[in-house]
Each structure stands twice: as structure tokens, then as C-alpha cells.
Amino acid sequence: MQYMDNYRPLTLEEKKKKDRERAERDAEMRARNNRMGLAIFQGSWIMAFVCLAIVYLVMGAVPGWRPAEGHRPDALLPTIATLILLTSSWLARSGWRAVTRDDVQKFLSQWMIAIVLSGVFVVIMMTQFFAISPTETDIQYVELYRLMIAYHAIHAVIIGYMMVQVWRYGRAGHYHSDNHWSVEAGLKLQYFVTAAWLIFYAVLYLT
Template sequence: MQTTLDSHTPSVAHPDGHQDLRVVGLLTFLASEFLMFCGFFAVFLVFRSAVAQWPPEDTEVELLLPAINTVILVASSWVINLGTRAIKKNDLAGLRLWFGVTVAMGAVFLVGQVYEYMNLGYGLTTNLFSNCFYLMTGFHGLHVFIGLLLILGVLWRSRRPNHYSDLTHTGPEMAEVYWHFVDVVWIVLFALVYLLTLI
């Protein structure tokens, strides 16, 4: 039985005093969001299984840059975790430092993605593979961008005195959860779109 009247975690944002459920809500939402990506993944695999050569000639994928990008994005998930750990110890400077580093890493990822697009030599409409490639990576890139905005939002709010502390840190936690989600989606996407071409 859940106790709903007494909040376990003290929270200034809840005068009515029910538990802060925002992280639970975000996780529920992301479960749903993940299924949208699953839809794209399924479509990609169906198309892949239907032809002899996938990707077709002249639309091969670049591997080195995306691999570096993958390392950066996965590493940034640890970095952002350092930030939320810091605020749980009431270390605001630590939060701002690590969140700032995460923003930088995310931005490098996006720039790398755009650079990759510009040097591939084929576009969205070239063939069915490039349709899938740009749609899936682009859609993921959009989520990275939204994640960056969330983290920047946390950084912006951290300028207010006492906005985040060891007791109130739901905002940074939610940004972290979302960032991990973006990371997990990328790992699956990288495996499907890039690594599968090696087989």
C-alpha cells in the first residue's frame, strides 16, 4: 500500500504534500517514447531483410566518426550522473560543472552528426536505406537536442539561490533520466544502422 498523504521526500513544490511523482511520470512517458523508436527499428529491419544488399552500393555508412560519437555520448551519461550525485551532496558547483561538461559533449555529438551528414555524399531521398538512415538518426538527433535544452534549463535555474539542494533536485534527476534514455536509444540505433553493416 502506497502512502499518498505523507510525503517521504520533503519538497517545497508540493503544498498538498503528495509524493513527488515526476520522475515516475517521466519514466512512464519514456517507455512510450521508446516504442516509437522500436517502430522505426522494426521498419528498418523489415526493409533490411527484404533485399540482398543493405545498405545498397554507394550509400555505405561512415564508421569511425559515429564510433567516436558513440563513445562521447555513452561517456556523457556517466558525466551527467556525477552532476546529480554532486547535488545530492548539496554541491551546487559540482552540479553546474558536470552538467556543463555534458552539454559540451552533447553538442560535440550533434556537430559530429551534422558533419557526418555533410560528408556522406547521399541525402534523405537517395534510396530506401538513406530514407531510414536520415529519419532514424535525425529523429534521435532531435531527442539529443531536446535533452540539451533540458540540461541547459537546469543550468539556468541553478542560478537561482537555493533552487537545487540535497533535498530538492528533481529537475536535475529528470534531465539525467532523459539523457540516459537518449543514450540507450543511440546504442540500439548504432548497433542496427552501423554495426549490422559489418556482418
């Protein structure tokens, strides 16, 4: 009798419970796959920045390759820009945490401030693109310096655009505590652009 009971038809409530459990398992699996895929993508993507940093360090070891002390780019504005970018990432994280608690208004406000600060960062660094002019003796240095600044700025603009799209969907009511993967992905991309810049900042202004 007990064996037969195991195959009795499910009640409506039991079917609903099984459906909920299956949906939760599927959602957890999708979330794990999404996070793993993004991590693999970012890990391979960051290598381009690492390679450029290595090229800069190798070239910088050649005597006379870098400009004379008075002609090198000043680190003050880039340092301020770095602090602004770090603040932007912190606010983006705070916004993501807010949406996981269903505080959508806090998410919208902090996410938008993070976007604005990222824009300020890009503007400051674009001024650094023209901060030094090439001469006959340091043209290779200036070209690589500008390449690194522009390469990172392009990524920052693209990720900033993606964050704007996340904000728009958030304003339309798409996100809540059970649906916030796009916000999390946007945050991790912001982490990526911050980590990439810290690599460049270290070699451009601290070596």
C-alpha cells in the same frame, strides 16, 4: 485518564514535528509519482525508436535494399560520437550525485561539460546526415537512414535545451540535497536519449 490524554492539545513543538512529518510524506509521494510518470512516459516514447529500428531491420533483410559495401556509412565517427554521448551521460550522473551532496559547484561544472559533449555528439551526427548521397538504387535506404539520424538529433537538441535550463536554475541556487528533482529528471532524459541512440547505432552500424 489515559484515553483523555490521547486528545490533549498538542504543544507547539509537537505541532511542528507533525508538520515536518507530513511535509516529508508529501515530498516522498510527489517524488514517487514524478518518477513513475517519467518512467511511463519514457517507456512509451522509446517505442517510436524501437519501431524505426524494426523497420530498418525488416527493410534491410530485402536483398539489394542496402547500398553496396563501399557506399555504406562509415562507423568510425558514429562510434566516436557514441562514446562521447556515453561520457556525457556519465558526467550528468556525476553532477546529479554532487547536487544530492550539496556540492553545487561540482554539479554546475560537470553538468555543463555533459551539455557541451552532447552538443558535440549532435554536430558529429549531423555530418553523418550528409555522409551518403542517394542513388537510384538506394534512395529508400538513404531516406530512412537520414530520418533516423535527424529524428534522434531533434530529441537530443530538445533534451539538451532542457539540461541547459536545469543548469541555469542550478546556478541561481535552486537546487540542493532536499530539492533536486529537476536535475534527476534531466539526467533520466539524458539516459533516454542515450538509450535511444544505442538502439539506432546497433541497427545502423552493427547489422
